[in-house]
Amino acid sequence: MHIKRAKIATAVSAAFLTCAAGFATADNTPSLGNDPIRIVMPYGAGGSTDITARIIAANAAEHCGTRIDVVSMPGAGGMEGLQFVADAEPNGHTILMADYSATITQTLTEETDWEVEDWAPIVHLTDWKPTVYVKADHEIQSIEEWVALAEAEPNSLVFGHADPLSLVHLPLVLLEMETGIQNVHLPTTGGGETRTMILGGHIDLGMTLPPSIVSNVNSGEVTAIGVFADERSDVLPDVPTFKEAGYDVSFEAPLLVYTYSSVPESIQQELSECIMKGLESDTAQTMSTQASAGLNNVQGLESAQAIYRDTTVRVKEVLAAINEE
Amino acid sequence: MLDLIIQASQLAFHPYVLMYVFLGVLLGITLGAIPGLSGDMAIALLLPFVFFLEPAMAMGLLVGIYKGGLFGGSISAISFGVPGTPGAAATSIDGYQAKLKGKPSKALHTALYSSVIGDTTSDLVLIFIAVPLAAIALTFGPIEFFALYAFSLILIAALSQGMVAKGLAVxxxxxxxxxxxxxxxxxxxxLTFGIPGLAGGLSLIPVLIGIFAISEVVFQGAKLWRRKVDKLMDDVAEQASLLQGYDISKDQLTWAEFKSTLKATYIGAAVGTFIGALPGAGQSLAAFMSYGLAQRFSKRPEEFGKGSLEGIASAESGNSATAGSTFIPxxxxxxxxxxxxxxxxxxxxLMGMTPGPSLLSDNTEIIYALFFTLIFANLVNLVLGKLLLPYYSRIAMIQPGYMIPAVFILAIVGTYAANNSTMDVWVLLFAGLLGITLKLLSFPLAPLVLGxxxxxxxxxxxxxxxxxGGGDWWVLVKSPIAIGFYIAAFALILLFTLALRAKK
Amino acid sequence: MNHTLIKELLAAAVVLSLGIAGLIHIQLGAWRPAPLVPSYIMPQTAYYFLIASGVWILGAIGLFAIRKRLANLAPPNAEQHDLIAVGVSVSVMLIGAVFYFLAVLNIGLVVSTVLFNAILVAVLAPNASLKTVLIVPPLVGLVVWLLFIKLIGMTLPTPLLF
Known part of the structure; x- marks a missing residue:
């Protein structure tokens, strides 16, 4: 055990215990001021979004010139977090980090005080690639076998996904439209429950995000059969995409940092730049690799806005198609 | 193997690690004792610092907080009838009654010992039989879970003596x-009554604290006010009855009493360990279920709900025994x-270890060190708890006129802080009002919380x-485990009614 | 009519009306259709249970009435409640808490806490004196500030005062 690191550690936690972390170095970017920045995350603590938010908090603080706190607000299906950011003073000190299901899908399907366009994406952190997987000893072991079996016996296969219309459910809907196959859709509380059911042999197929099943795939407990993305996932390089299998379905989920649109554009730009700078640092990259957070290709304002517009169009299409049925 | 154990213990018993365990347990007990706050929250707050710590130290800190928090919740449950954490709700049923009878120290010590015994059992199960138990846990799909839930509900509703109808209703x-x-x-x-903030449902903490704690605190307030207007006690008599009248030396847990709670503690340890290993079942369910079972198998079931030490032991050991086994999945x-x-x-x-099947083989040393830390933290919990309990039982006896307002405020702010949610505070107050109404109509409250x-x-x-199952109701009995639960439920009810008849 | 009888009748009435209102809501409300089982299956079961227990409570009252043992109706260890005191306490504490929390959100945590605590102590503490009303609340305010602002870093909307 390295005593030096231990000392730093003691100092760090002592700082926390006496007076909640003081990373503040107020030498640059005076316009943001010294008030702490809050990253609101509309999910529970401990998930993959949470880990990513904490990597930002730990690394971007010195570049943004003030402390960054991560606040978890899972209330009202995440809507309480969005409401908090929308209601906050538009000075760039309260920002949101979420995937599209909170800002786009729920805004379109629920009654909210804001429109999809009211969220201004400033950083494009990563793209999550929804992945279909089965138990290793299941008779289905590839995309082709799945489609063949589902065509032979419609509605015989049970497919576990998290909440209805979430980012691990919409791709399934798209695929069913594309191929005409039918599966039994089984909503679960999330990736953990889906995985329990797959491993226990209670259901046939499930969808999740790659980092959460890597270790199960490597140990040979489950087989990932296909990825709904344009390119294969970095962490599961042997798993084909649905495009490779001949089905033109791809639905990557961008993880974005947003401000509310009433925040002045100069502040949006400034925040975007300091977060980017923080994430490009070596520590941030090491943390990202350890956590499989995929922060090796972080994109700024323009890319974020472009991908947000594209995703909005796609979600609208899928929702319209579902409503027609 | 011996090499490994030596290396792991060198990691686990490094002075810094030990210091962090102490710090963690202290922090956990303190936060757990405050209604609304729990060890979970402290762990969430400390996550960013994990990256900067050596893994063994970080583990020590987190494990300490977690275990301290599990026990800490029982302190306010016993002292004020206000469960500090969801897991301590069942503890408050008998714990608070025991305190009202002037036995806070006995109650707190029972809670401490049963908590540590339950926790240690669970840790040992995690260390030695994690894999087989995990395999059993996986066999629990929706069908089996439904049977488990039905079983526990029947158990608890039927527990309300003389009030089964009211128990079912709540x-x-x-x-x-x-x-x-x-x-x-x-x-x-x-069912949101058009309130958008309710779209995500009611959270556990405000409902639980509202039903149990707010209603109790308001009733305490009522008693205080009545005494104040009637001038039932003058200042001197008040002082005497509450502080000087309480003699801590008469409130020591005797060896005989401790032994009498052991059966309940073991029931709690077994139930808690099993429930903890099931993904998604939770501490509160474990506590209530072991409370129900302990009552069934107790020699003095009529004492339950009136300050029974067995009741405290079963609930607290069931709650804490989820600590080790929750890591099994x-x-x-x-x-x-x-x-x-x-x-x-x-x-x-964040420390570069991926949870999952390869966790142990990739990080053998540090995981074995974690095992040592898990056991060691129980010891720390015991020692710190033992040192602090005399003070806690005195705090419990401070004049309620000053304590009740402070506890009430802590419950409100703590509930808000748990999720940073204003809606939660309104839910808390509403649940308090509901609890008061139900108490006035003599409904039991525990079945409501379990429901x-x-x-x-x-x-x-x-x-x-x-x-x-394609819409076929028979699917519910297509699993042997599920059938087992249904049979067990009927058997327990039958046993209990027969036992009651025999007593009459 | 004794207290227990009124209480039991009231309890039965509450339980029955909740159950019936719920069933009506299931008939009239807009429930999104779900696959295989109706989406109101669980609430419906709960309403049936409510109605059944309401009938059960009424039946028990009837049985006791026939046997002329109404006095034994009270469940073991039932408390008699002091309704006036509970009324006072509900209005001071619960309704007070609504204003207190609004004040926390709009004025500031510490100031509101000290004020609310002072009111509660003044109304409730049997032996409160001017001295304790001045000393205890600032202490509680200090504890709340240390714990929730300094240690936990609780998130609150920007207040007017601190």
Whole structure:
């Protein structure tokens, strides 16, 4: 055990215990001021979004010139977090980090005080690639076998996904439209429950995000059969995409940092730049690799806005198609 | 193997690690004692620092907080009838009655010992038989979970002596409260009375603290006010009865009393360990279920609810015995079975260890060190608890005129802080009002809370089973485990009614 | 009519009306159709249980009435409640808490806490004196500030005062 690191550690936690972390170095970017920045995350603590938010908090603080706190607000299906950011003073000190299901899908399907366009994406952190997987000893072991079996016996296969219309459910809907196959859709509380059911042999197929099943795939407990993305996932390089299998379905989920649109554009730009700078640092990259957070290709304002517009169009299409049925 | 144990113990018993365990337990007990706050929250707050710590130290800190928090919740449950954490709700039933009878120290010590015994049992199970138990846990699909939930509900509703009808009624109200919000299958918003903030449903902490704590505190307030206006006691008499009148030397837990609680503690340890290993079942369910079972198998079931030390021991040991086993699904499959396990999973990831089947083989040393720390933290919990308890039992005897307002305020602010949610505070006050109304009409409150805890799980399990079974109700008895639960439920009810008859 | 009888009748009435109102809501409300089982299956079961227990409570009252043992109706260890005191306490504490929390959100945590605590102590503490009303609340305010602002870093909307 390295005593030096231990000392730093003691100092760090002592700082926390006496007076909640003081990373503040107020030498640059005076316009943001010294008030702490809050990253609101509309999910529970401990998930993959949470880990990513904490990597930002730990690394971007010195570049943004003030402390960054991560606040978890899972209330009202995440809507309480969005409401908090929308209601906050538009000075760039309260920002949101979420995937599209909170800002786009729920805004379109629920009654909210804001429109999809009211969220201004400033950083494009990563793209999550929804992945279909089965138990290793299941008779289905590839995309082709799945489609063949589902065509032979419609509605015989049970497919576990998290909440209805979430980012691990919409791709399934798209695929069913594309191929005409039918599966039994089984909503679960999330990736953990889906995985329990797959491993226990209670259901046939499930969808999740790659980092959460890597270790199960490597140990040979489950087989990932296909990825709904344009390119294969970095962490599961042997798993084909649905495009490779001949089905033109791809639905990557961008993880974005947003401000509310009433925040002045100069502040949006400034925040975007300091977060980017923080994430490009070596520590941030090491943390990202350890956590499989995929922060090796972080994109700024323009890319974020472009991908947000594209995703909005796609979600609208899928929702319209579902409503027609 | 011996090499490994030596290396792991060098890691685990490094002075810094020990210091962090102490710090963690102290922090955990303190936060756990405050209504609304729990060890989970402290762990979430400390996550960013995990990256800067050596893994062994970080583990020591987090484990300490977690274990301290599990026991800490019982301190305010016993002292003020206000469960500090959801897991301590069942402890407050008998614990608070015991305190009212002038036995806070006995109650607190029972809680401490049963908590440590339950926790240690669970840790040993995690260390030695994690893999087989994990395999059993996986056999629990929706059908089996529904049977488990039905079993525990029957157990608890039938527990309300002489009030079975009322017990069933409040259990139904609890389930209905849990239905508020989003339909788990269709995603439609229902039963929200048009309030958008309710779309995500009611959270556990405000409902639980509102029902148990706010209602109790308001009733205490009523008694205080009556004494104040009637001038029932003058200042001197008041002082005498509350502080000087309490003699801590007469309030020591005797060896005989401790032994009499052991059976309940073991029941709690077994139930808690098993429930903890099931993903998604939770501490509160474990506590209530072991409380119910301990009453069934107790020699003096009529004491339960009136300050029975057995009641405290079963609830507290059931609650704490989830501590080790909740990690079983995480270690075996990378599945976080509880909020705490999810947070530890995040901590593992931040330290570069991936939870899942390869966790142990890739990080053998540090995981063995964690095992040592788990056991060691129980010892610290015991020692610190033992040192602090005399002070806590004195705090419990401070004049309620000053304590009750402070506890009430802490409950409100603590509930807000747990999720940074204003809605939660309104729910807390509403639940308090509901609790008061039900108490005035002499309804029991425990079945309501249990109904609320298992409501969402039971509904999801039922509807998932039906979807998987193609709409056929027989699917619910197509599993041997499920049939086992239904038979056990009937057997217990039968046994209990027969036992009652025999007594009369 | 004794207290227990009124209480039991009231309890039965509350339980029955909740159950019936719920069933009506299931008939009339807009429930999104779900696959295989109706989406109101769980609430419906709960309403049936409510109605059944309401009938059960009424039946028990009837049985006791026939046997002329109404006095034994009270469940073991039932408390008699002091309704006036509970009324006072509900209005001071619960309704007070609504204003207190609004004040926390709009004025500031510490100031509101000290004020609310002072009111509660003044109304409730049997032996409160001017001295204790001045000393205790600032202490509680200090504890709340240390714990929730300094240690936990609780998130609150920007207040007017601190």
């Amino acid at each position: 259990a139904a109200i609890g389930i209905l409260l849990a239905m508020i919000g989003r339909d788990p299958i269709t995603g439609a918003v229902r 995480l270690f075996a499959f990378g599945i976080p079975g509880s909020a705490t396990a999810a947070l530890f999973g995040a901590a593992f990831i 609320f805890i298992i409501g969402p799980g039971a509904e999801r399990a039922l509807r998932q089973s039906m979807i998987m």
